[in-house]
Amino acid sequence: xxxxxxxxxxxxxxxxxxxxxxxxxxxxxxxxxxxxxxxxxxxxxxxxxxxxxxxxxxxxxxxxxxxxxxxxxxxxxxxxxxxxxxxxxxxxxxxxxxx
Amino acid sequence: xxxxxxxxxxxxxxxxxxxxxxxxxxxxxxxxxxxxxxxxxxxxxxxxxxxxxxxxxxxxxxxxxxxxxxxxxxxxxxxxxxxxxxxxxxxxxxxxxxxxxxxxxxxxxxxxxxxxxxxxxxxxxxxxxxxxxxxxxxxxxxxxxxxxxxxxxxxxxxxxxxxxxxxxxxxxxxxxxxxxxxxxxxxxxxxxxxxxxxxxxxxxxxxxxxxxxxxxxxxxxxxxxxxxxxxxxxxxxxxxxxxxxxxxxxxxxxxxxxxxxxxxxxxxxxxxxxxxxxxxxxxxxxxxxxxxxxxxxxxxxxxxxxxxxxxxxxxxxxxxxxxxxxxxxxxxxxxxxxxxxxxxxxxxxxxxxxxxxxxxxxxxxxxxxxxxxxxxxxxxxxxxxxxxxxxxxxxxxxxxxxxxxxxxxxxxxxxxxxxxxxxxxxxxxxxxxxxxxxxxxxxxxxxxxxxxxxxxxxxxxxxxxxxxxxxxxxxxxxxxxxxxxxxxxxxxxxxxxxxxxx
Numbered sequence: 001x002x003x004x005x006x007x008x009x010x011x012x013x014x015x016x017x018x019x020x021x022x023x024x025x026x027x028x029x030x031x032x033x034x035x036x037x038x039x040x041x042x043x044x045x046x047x048x049x050x051x052x053x054x055x056x057x058x059x060x061x062x063x064x065x066x067x068x069x070x071x072x073x074x075x076x077x078x079x080x081x082x083x084x085x086x087x088x089x090x091x092x093x094x095x096x097x098x099x
Numbered sequence: 100x101x102x103x104x105x106x107x108x109x110x111x112x113x114x115x116x117x118x119x120x121x122x123x124x125x126x127x128x129x130x131x132x133x134x135x136x137x138x139x140x141x142x143x144x145x146x147x148x149x150x151x152x153x154x155x156x157x158x159x160x161x162x163x164x165x166x167x168x169x170x171x172x173x174x175x176x177x178x179x180x181x182x183x184x185x186x187x188x189x190x191x192x193x194x195x196x197x198x199x200x201x202x203x204x205x206x207x208x209x210x211x212x213x214x215x216x217x218x219x220x221x222x223x224x225x226x227x228x229x230x231x232x233x234x235x236x237x238x239x240x241x242x243x244x245x246x247x248x249x250x251x252x253x254x255x256x257x258x259x260x261x262x263x264x265x266x267x268x269x270x271x272x273x274x275x276x277x278x279x280x281x282x283x284x285x286x287x288x289x290x291x292x293x294x295x296x297x298x299x300x301x302x303x304x305x306x307x308x309x310x311x312x313x314x315x316x317x318x319x320x321x322x323x324x325x326x327x328x329x330x331x332x333x334x335x336x337x338x339x340x341x342x343x344x345x346x347x348x349x350x351x352x353x354x355x356x357x358x359x360x361x362x363x364x365x366x367x368x369x370x371x372x373x374x375x376x377x378x379x380x381x382x383x384x385x386x387x388x389x390x391x392x393x394x395x396x397x398x399x400x401x402x403x404x405x406x407x408x409x410x411x412x413x414x415x416x417x418x419x420x421x422x423x424x425x426x427x428x429x430x431x432x433x434x435x436x437x438x439x440x441x442x443x444x445x446x447x448x449x450x451x452x453x454x455x456x457x458x459x460x461x462x463x464x465x466x467x468x469x470x471x472x473x474x475x476x477x478x479x480x481x482x483x484x485x486x487x488x489x490x491x492x493x494x495x496x497x498x499x500x501x502x503x504x505x506x507x508x509x510x511x512x513x514x515x516x517x518x519x520x521x522x523x524x525x526x527x528x529x530x531x532x533x534x535x536x537x538x539x540x541x542x543x544x545x546x547x548x549x550x551x552x553x554x555x556x557x558x559x560x561x562x563x564x565x566x567x568x569x570x571x572x573x574x575x576x577x578x579x580x581x582x583x584x585x586x587x588x589x590x591x592x593x594x595x596x597x598x599x600x601x
């Protein structure tokens with residue numbers, strides 16, 4: 001199975017990347033090279049094997065930890081917005097979404 | 100300064116510096132100034148992305164003030180010891196860029212837990228260290244700012260992704276540094292620069308404030324010139340953190356004590372008596388260059404002389420770890436890096452038509468080629484219709500790889516092998532990203548399994564370039580890795596070798 005340039009455009013759109021046509025050409029070749037080495041993985045029989053989403057569950061039960069539903073953070077709006085590209089009145093600015 | 104020739108201070112490791120600081124033979128301010136001078140004279144190495152003399156000297160003065168109040172001794176080894184952080188850890192006092200244009204001059208509102216724990220222990224931070232962009236790479240050629248250069252031969256790669264950390268420690272700009280390891284990023288640059296670096300068990304060090312690459316793999320780890328120095332840093336870096344959802348609530352042993360402890364039934368001449376070291380036959384095949392194999396075997400011979408027994412084991416899915424890792428890590432990366440949208444922080448394009456265009460242009464301008472490649476792979480394998488065939492299959496194989504380790508540990512206490520198939524290659528000599536991925540083959544299996552691994556100097560290969568020996572332990576067995584490495588370093592002097600001119 002090989003990816004096509006349409007696939008690359010579709011993936012770029014999903015990933016919110018804008019790729020020049022030369023970038024797309026290079027990526028198409030590199031992604032197909034990459035999926036070449038992935039083929040050996042696809043043929044392994046893994047029926048009945050539990051996926052290992054987090055490594056410690058190799059040896060123990062791992063449950064997602066819950067915390068009390070309580071406010072623990074202080075108001076750090078100013079510090080958190082210091083590196084924002086565009087801020088006004090404590091709000092992040094984006095281009096108009098609804099006309 | 101009394102009694103200490105300042106021209107040699109940079110040759111000393113963490114433990115030796117702590118002794119001098121304790122004995123008032125040198126102050127942290129003097130030591131910090133000395134290393135800042137060396138850093139300023141070594142900018143061609145590309146080790147640092149940021150240095151702040153004022154911040155560093157203020158921290159050093161504070162450490163000196165504590166010591167003048169009688170704080171010191173073995174419980175405060177790091178007090179006043181200078182180090183620096185890989186620029187994957189966010190810091191309030193320095194920019195945090197992940198070596199990406201995306202985060203050019205970004206300032207974090209908080210410190211990573213590892214950063215604050217080391218600061219709490221009194222370590223002095225001189226700056227931030229170069230690495231591959233978002234820790235994606237094995238050569239430090241993917242930094243958006245500078246290529247880090249190997250001090251053993253400046254035309255050779257530093258390794259990566261913690262390349263700047265390894266270069267700074269090897270070139271005697273710092274006694275120790277932090278790194279992060281997702282698929283080998285502490286161990287491989289440690290090996291290529293002739294220093295010691297340990298990746299602890301997944302969950303041992305908090306990931307809070309580590310700019311996320313692949314969350315089920317990322318771990319922090321110390322890099323220094325000896326296993327004992329690494330033990331001191333790891334002690335301060337470890338521990339449960341409620342702010343990291345996968346931090347393990349696991350007791351932290353005394354790593355320093357474990358490093359220097361005497362094994363039951365062992366002797367001074369045979370400190371590793373009774374230790375069984377497994378050699379996976381898949382790690383010693385034709386994929387390893389002859390010089391690396393020879394150095395690895397000579398280190399294993401030393402371990403044998405120290406009393407260890409070598410046994411053959413098998414990790415049959417070693418080769419599969421490459422596609423498995425390069426499916427899982429990019430999948431997690433594509434998800435993690437979706438936060439860079441040009442809205443809350445990071446690069447924003449100058450012109451755009453609408454919100455979607457803002458996302459696309461900002462991300463395309465901000466990310467470098469390797470990051471884009473991995474985002475594309477990750478997006479594809481998570482997309483509708485491909486998830487089961489790629490991502491789910493990779494996660495199932497990941498369990499099989501982890502189970503293979505558990506089977507091997509039935510026959511041995513530690514596993515040993517090479518870290519990288521070759522010594523550091525020339526800068527700019529690899530243009531095929533997939534071929535570059537293949538070179539990670541010996542570090543990926545332990546990463547996928549979440550096991551601790553260490554790289555210790557094992558002599559030299561082609562062109563006099565360093566080779567590292569990798570030791571892998573079972574979960575939570577960092578102490579055993581440090582112990583065996585320390586025993587090796589007591590019997591050999593590979594880790595004391597310095598690049599010419601340092």
